[in-house]
Amino acid sequence: MNSKSPIKGRGAQKNVHNRFFELSHEIRDDFLEFCYKEQEEADKNKTQFIDVFPKTIVNKVKSPDVGMQYSMNPYQGCEHGCIYCFARNTHEYWGYSAGLDFERKILVKKDAPKLLEAMLKKKSWQAYPIVLSGNTDCYQPAEKRYEITRKCLEVFLRYKHPVAIITKNALILRDLDILTELAKDNLIAVNVSVTSLSEETRRVLEPRTASIQKRLKAIKILSDNGVPVNAMLAPLIPAINSHEVLPLAKAVSEAGALSIGHTIVRLNGAIGEIFTDWIHKTLPDKAEKVLNQIADCHGGTLNDSRYGNRMRGEGNIAKQINDLVTMARFKYFKGKKMPKLNTSLHAQYKSGQLELF
Numbered sequence: 001m002n003s004k005s006p007i008k009g010r011g012a013q014k015n016v017h018n019r020f021f022e023l024s025h026e027i028r029d030d031f032l033e034f035c036y037k038e039q040e041e042a043d044k045n046k047t048q049f050i051d052v053f054p055k056t057i058v059n060k061v062k063s064p065d066v067g068m069q070y071s072m073n074p075y076q077g078c079e080h081g082c083i084y085c086f087a088r089n090t091h092e093y094w095g096y097s098a099g100l101d102f103e104r105k106i107l108v109k110k111d112a113p114k115l116l117e118a119m120l121k122k123k124s125w126q127a128y129p130i131v132l133s134g135n136t137d138c139y140q141p142a143e144k145r146y147e148i149t150r151k152c153l154e155v156f157l158r159y160k161h162p163v164a165i166i167t168k169n170a171l172i173l174r175d176l177d178i179l180t181e182l183a184k185d186n187l188i189a190v191n192v193s194v195t196s197l198s199e200e201t202r203r204v205l206e207p208r209t210a211s212i213q214k215r216l217k218a219i220k221i222l223s224d225n226g227v228p229v230n231a232m233l234a235p236l237i238p239a240i241n242s243h244e245v246l247p248l249a250k251a252v253s254e255a256g257a258l259s260i261g262h263t264i265v266r267l268n269g270a271i272g273e274i275f276t277d278w279i280h281k282t283l284p285d286k287a288e289k290v291l292n293q294i295a296d297c298h299g300g301t302l303n304d305s306r307y308g309n310r311m312r313g314e315g316n317i318a319k320q321i322n323d324l325v326t327m328a329r330f331k332y333f334k335g336k337k338m339p340k341l342n343t344s345l346h347a348q349y350k351s352g353q354l355e356l357f
């Protein structure tokens with residue numbers, strides 16, 4: 001690997017400085033060039049799985065514009081490597097970089113099912129939908145190895161508690177048996193992220209995710225089995241996938257999705273530097289156009305933290321994208337609607353079985 005070679009299978013192409021650290025670590029181009037000439041590996045590019053032991057697993061979501069009040073994440077960091085991922089910034093809280101560390105140092109919470117069960121059994125807990133993957137994908141590649149998400153779903157089923165899932169991995173179909181049981185009592189909603197119909201676009205934006213065809217197939221199989229699916233067209237990135245709104249909406253509707261959601265990309269915190277470095281290396285011909293159009297959607301900056309504005313943007317380009325989504329809903333989702341999750345059963349199952357007396 002020399003200084004100009006992209007890192008295969010990764011979104012970020014470097015680690016960036018952790019804002020909480022005084023010191024920083026840098027891999028210099030002259031070192032990379034030396035390794036290349038000596039035919040040595042400067043970076044083995046391996047994923048590391050690290051056990052962590054949090055005291056709680058369910059988080060109260062304070063942001064007013066994300067559409068959830070409680071979330072839980074069996075894993076921190078995500079091997080999917082989506083270059084735009086807002087969750088990258090949270091890896092700094094664990095002492096790592098939001099860049100390559102986010103994709104290669106995966107924190108594993110093996111105690112998540114036990115922590116979840118303990119919380120659901122609390123007398124003070126009132127049932128409210130908990131979202132799996134409010135931050136990082138619960139069906140990322142690590143799940144095939146650890147099965148933490150499946151064990152958590154078993155807990156939700158045992159206690160008849162509503163749960164929602166956000167994912168872009170077809171691995172969710174492994175747990176179709178549990179999902180269909182949850183659906184019988186209206187206890188499950190699935191959100192499948194579909195960002196492009198182009199595999200070429202998908203590979204550069206989301207290098208280790210399931211193919212688009214596998215995601216569409218997952219939507220169809222889930223829908224055919226009575227599991228309600230919302231498709232997330234997110235994020236929409238000007239000059240990369242924003243022109244695909246209508247064909248994306250048509251494809252997910254035909255696959256069985258009951259609704260769509262969307263966001264316009266925003267590059268907060270360290271993500272602005274990571275994305276800028278990435279696009280100049282992977283899509284150099286359109287790099288400045290994309291960056292300028294993203295900035296146009298957020299008042300002239302890549303970084304937009306304003307509640308109410310940050311997800312939808314502002315200005316002419318943002319308006320065009322948002323109008324396309326409105327048109328897509330009218331054209332492809334008329335008469336369709338995601339059901340409201342059932343919160344009425346859980347109180348009867350606090351002990352793990354139906355209380356008759």
